Amino acid sequence: MAKADKPSGLRTGLQGLTTRGRSFLAAGITAVVCAYVFGQDTLLQVGVLLAALPLCAATLLLRTRYRVAGGRRLTPHRTPAGQEARVHLRLDNVSRVPTGLLLLEDQVPYVLGPRPRFVLDRVEPRGFREVSYRVRSDLRGRYPLGPLQLRVADPFGMCELTRSFAACDTLTVVPQVQPLTSLRLTGEWAGRGERNTRTLALAGDDDVIPRAYRQGDDLRRVHWKSTARYGELMVRREEQPLKARATVLLDTRELAHRGTGPASSFEWAVGCAASVGVHLMELGYQTRLLTDTGWSVPGTGNGAATVGESAGLLLDTLAVIEQSDGSGFQRAEEVLRAGGEGLLVAVLGELDEDQLARLGRLRRRAGAGIAFLLSTATWAGLRPVLPDAPDDQATRRIDLLRDAGWIVLPAGSNDSVPDLWRLADRSAQGPSRRRADHGPDAPKTPQPGRAPQWGPYRDEAGS
CATH class of the missing domain: 2.60.40.10 (Immunoglobulins)
Incomplete structure (x- = not known):
């Protein structure tokens, strides 16, 4: 609750006069002047009444005592x-x-x-x-x-x-958060949220083994070989689940996106990062948001924040995120070098040779990598590929990322995040499909007379 300020002063009252009040005041003053010039006492009384009415109303409002x-x-x-x-x-x-x-x-x-x-x-x-x-x-x-x-x-x-x-x-x-399906990804060191990897630890994550016996430890955990070796009572470490980690890399470079307003490729990328980030948090991942500028927003850590609080922090950050004037992923690479293990999901715009090389190095620092590669030309109202002029450059970018170990999901302006996310499930792709996509006879460019393709997953997305 907040109380309203109470104005005071005759000047404030005069400034608050409405058109009706100003007209009455002007008419009253005019009548008083005319009565003085022509010597009409009756007109003087009328003029005083007309001028006094708005002044009394303003004084009454100024002196009101209600709050x-x-x-x-x-x-x-x-x-x-x-x-x-x-x-x-x-x-x-x-x-x-x-x-x-x-x-x-x-x-x-x-x-x-x-x-x-x-x-x-x-x-x-x-x-x-x-x-x-x-x-x-x-x-x-x-x-x-x-x-x-x-x-x-x-x-x-x-x-x-x-x-x-x-x-x-x-x-x-x-940004709008779209529901996504759970996936099983090969090469993911921590697995899905409900399939946590277990590691050996002592009473906490920071303990090392073997350690000395502490009062209250279970005697069944006594490690007799270590006890005989060190000459004092030693206990074994116990198994504790290791928290699955994930990083959502958002490409905010202005030169990598096209379009303006809600229909731009950058807004699509922000919505994609929001949907993927919230989905991974719901699966139990310790998820952080990372941009090409090296700016990082941590997710849940050590149980200090709930999934709802972490998702709210992520969405609040994406609500005000803006495009950067950067040109590469050098700073993001430095952040991942300090701790980039786990799942890496990247939402990328236009890329050049140097950026493709850096993304290959980023992938090697992660357990598994999924890349949403945006065809920004579709957001600018351009056709990405013509039947008689295949887009060799776009196909080459996709092939280079796949050779580096990325699961590449080519995205256009009409594609939805849930449909593309389902294509990242490698368990849903049969052996014949993978051989056709990555085998030695796999076509690198669309064949003449065929519809243009952005990648081997394009037909499955219904584009």
């Missing part, structure tokens, strides 16, 4: 792009006298829609009124709501005074 308090509540505070959120406003009359005519207006960015306005006729002493309105944005981001403005008017409509509340709220519009 009001306002509050705002968002449901929810975090909403996906393209979906509505509801804003609830509450106005309390904390004084002992009823209010007059009130006009509520909330300050809302134009992206969320027009400014909402509500008219409240009368609020009884110690009473309250509640109103609500809806906001919606197709653009992700953080949008301030408020401050709430209250306009107090007199019964004759001569004067209106605006009182502002200080409290503001923030609505976070996050």
Whole structure:
């Protein structure tokens, strides 16, 4: 709750005069002047009455003793792009006298829609009124709501005074998260979330073996060979599950994307990173977000945050992420060099030879790698490949990434993340399919007279 500021001063009252009040005041002054010039006492009385009416209304509003308090509540505070959120406003009359005519207006960015306005006729002493309105944005981001403005008017409509509340709220519009299916990936050191690898440890993850006996340790864990060797009672380490790790690499380079607004390739990449990141967290992965600039957002760690809190942190970060002016993945490679084991999922734009080489090195530092390779030309309204002019460069990029061990998922503007994600399940691809894609006789470019192909998975995506 926040209380409205109470304006004071005659100047404030005069500034609050409405068109009707200013007209009455001008007419009254004119009548007084004419009465003085022509010596008409009756006209003088009329002029004084017309001029005094708006002045009395302004003085009455300035001297009102009732106080009001306002509050705002968002449901929810975090909403996906393209979906509505509801804003609830509450106005309390904390004084002992009823209010007059009130006009509520909330300050809302134009992206969320027009400014909402509500008219409240009368609020009884110690009473309250509640109103609500809806906001919606197709653009992700953080949008301030408020401050709430209250306009107090007199019964004759001569004067209106605006009182502002200080409290503001923030609505976070996050990328849409699409549900994905669980996959089984070969080469993944930690496996799926429910198939955690087990490692040997002692009472904690940081202990080493063998260690000395501690009071309270189970005597059945005594390691007699180590005890005889070291001359003191030693105990065995116990098995503890090792947390599966994953990294979502998002290509934010401005030169790697095309298109503008919600229909750009960059917004598709942000939505893809959000869906994959939340999905991996739900599977039990310790997931972090990494960009080409080397900026990293950690996920769940040591049980300090729940999956919901980590997913919320990821989505809040992606809600305000912007394109960078970088040209490569050098900084991302430095971050992964310090600890890049586990699953690596990359959402990539346009690539050159140096970037392809760096991505090959990044893949060798991970247990398994999945690359969403965006055909940014489709977001610019261009056809990627013509039947008589195959895109050899795009096919070569796909082949180089696959040779480096990546599972490549070519993506166009009409492709959906769930459909492409299902194609990453290597267990769903038969031996004949893999031989056809990676064998010595596999075609490297589309054949003349055939529809253009971005890769061996393109037909399966229904593109």
